[in-house]
Amino acid sequence: MNNNANILIKRSKRKSISLSILPNRQIQVKAPFNVSKTMILDFVKTKQRWIQKQLSLQKQRSDFEKSFDFENYYYIYGKQYKKDKIIDYKTLALNELPKLIELTKEQIGYHYNKIVIKSSKRLWGSYSSKKVIMLNFKCIILPKDIIQYIIIHELCHSKQMNHSPKFWNLVEKFCPNYKDTKCQLSNFAFLLKKDI
Ligand SMILES: [Zn+2]
Structure with a gap:
């Protein structure tokens, strides 16, 4: 070639x-x-x-x-819905995502002080040294298993504030096929920059 x-x-x-x-x-x-x-x-x-x-x-x-048509459809938890009523992704995310975070926190027993759901052109989520877990409101568009992975990833930062092998071992403990999920998430990268 x-x-x-x-x-x-x-x-x-x-x-x-x-x-x-x-x-x-x-x-x-x-x-x-x-x-x-x-x-x-x-x-x-x-x-x-x-x-x-x-x-x-x-x-x-x-x-x-x-394969996405944001003009005519809504995408929520990875499913497609005809745009026949007005849905605001941000409001939906504010209602839904904290519940998922809370549920995951209870399942894995890792903690946070505060949840922030906001817009970011760069990140799906983050976890700060002040134990603030942030999720991008666009997470609401992703399939639930991917959102679950993002939450687990961020909560594992409460134990390891880095991406060392130790950190990934923790993630793997709660999300055994995280490598596949991470790969799937990378396909959604276009969403970060998109205005929806
Ligand atoms: Zn991370």
Whole structure:
């Protein structure tokens, strides 16, 4: 396969070569000034498998995004409903998500001081050192098992304020297939930036 035409080379004072796939499916290589074009192309060649994987992942995610029709439908707990009455996601989330958090807290026995349900373009949830658990109101759109994973993830931060192997072991204890769920959640990343 010849990707050369689709490679964007950006040179800077950096020390190493990095590879990324842009949203327009173009391959971007960031390289130091002293690395020749041939070396860059050779480097890209060795990364073909990774590139193909990223491109197909990107395609899968954009197909997934296209399967939603926010003009005509509502999506609640991963289910689709015809838009025949007015539903405000934020109000719904404020009513629903605290109940789920409380339930999960009781199941796993980890604590928080306060719940905040708000809008974020970057995060599905967070847990602060003041034990404030935050959930993005858009979580209400996700399937329940994914929301459950996000809540478990955040509550596990009450024991481990990091993403160390110890932290993931805790998550796994309460959510044995968290790796799959995390993968599914990454398909919903488009929702974070979307105005709904
Ligand atoms: Zn985390």
